[in-house]
Amino acid sequence: MRQGSTTSHSLGGKQAWYNEVLDVFAALFLGRPSAKLLRFVPNTNEISERKNELRAPTSLLSASAAANTSSGDQFIADIVLPSEILLVRALAIPKTARSKLEEISTLDLARRTPFKASDVYAAVSLKDVVADDLHATQWVIKRTEVDAIIRRLGNASVRVRKVLADAGGNLVVLTDRSDVIAPYSAIWRRMNLGLVSLAGLLAIALWLYPGWRAQSAAKALEPKLAEKRAEVVETRQKLDQKSETATSTEQFLQAAIRHPRLVEILRNLTVALPDDVWLSDVVLRNGQLVVSGETSGSAADLVLALAKSRELNDPKLSGPVSRTAAGSERFQIALRVGAVK
Missing domain, CATH: 3.30.1360 (Gyrase A; domain 2)
Known part of the structure; x- marks a missing residue:
């Protein structure tokens, strides 16, 4: 389970399709379960699905929720907590400290609130840049409250993969429970890694095999090549000898022509x-x-x-x-x- 602060990453808008592809890839190759987005809405008494999203009653966010609001189906969901139940903090840090935003937000949380990092789930994201300062927003919620919400959703046949906060249209991750609901994902990852490695080795072997075969054939042809070279040298020597003989004969004939009988x-x-x-x-x-x-x-x-x-x-x-x-x-x-x- 991911704990402590984390920088924001968008899960909606233009990146929705991208994250869906990542979820499919993770489900197939990394053993991570795919999940649907679940939002809490008023004026409903049961969990329903609409436009590829789940809708759950806001009553599940409170301790007085009904014992069973199950729709009969089992779901794995990424739940979006409304900002009303979160502690929302505004932060301003120097622009030069952008790479340390997460560490600064965690330290600021410990210094200015009564919460310890081990007692809460927190996420932080950049909002805008003003002059030389970076303005960021931090969302904080007690772990005990999140655990209670997860238990109530579990009674309603919903298993929570991620807990998210709505950051004005973008979603930030407060905690990721993929390893909890998919304890064998590590085995899947190792198996897939092994298969990918095996496929890579096989591809390398297939790529190198023609060269190795050609090298073996070249070594087998070396004795014949040496024999042919020796034949060429011998033939060249014979040709040289014949050329010398022909030269001598030509010289004799020329001498005979030049000298009268x-x-x-x-x-x-x-x-x-x-x-x-x-x-x-x-x-x-x-x-x-x-x-x-x-x-x-x-x-x-x-x-x-x-x-x-x-x-x-x-x-x-x-x-x-x-x-x-x-x-x-x-x-x-x-x-x-x-x-x-």
Whole structure:
């Protein structure tokens, strides 16, 4: 049961639908019973329901109430006490002390009235702000009076969940007895908390399961991935080897194309030499051709004749010229050969 002072919260007007939703939620998930609003009205002798509210005779507020005013139905209600049976106190506190309104009102009640906080139910709410002061209203009622009203309503088949005060259209809570009329609400709350936690864990598990499954599948694929990587490396090495072989072959072919064949050189040399020349040696090394032989003519004229050939380049005597016993000249001529055109 909530005891002592409490700050006001509206239970009517624009917040009515909001509080109805909260009551339904609390009834379903927190084990708190739902209740209807009960007001005390004159000129009635029994408890009745009108416009989703309960109406009870004001006689139930006094000790002289009839023993039984039951309508035959069982109700759980939040009762609204009229201001006539409440002690209504006006308070003024500094604006800077707004967060301590409840403590200040309780202290002021103990200092300025003969009541102790343990002897009364009290509620306080802000009224307005004037200059630097906050004006508030405090409603106070003895606990013994509230207990007597609750007993009389119990005899009339009404179980009281909350005791409220009418603060000019808004309702403030004097005491909340939800735990008294619903003693197992704590068990409901623990059960619902457990179910919500279980649902949350299940949702987390369902959310994480695809990732865990993908991670397991990735680990299972790691050996195959390593094998494929090794195959790729081996294939790359083979390709590199083939590329090197192809490069060597290409270089050989290019060299063969760039260097003329010896038969072509001999043919060009035969065409360029006069008929009175006999060759004894022909040496080809790194594009340099050296020929030795005899001629019945002049070796110098032979060099001039070779210089006229397009296939044989830069002919020159590379050794001494000598005469044979038959009168011929022995020579050695060096020249360069290029690609066959």
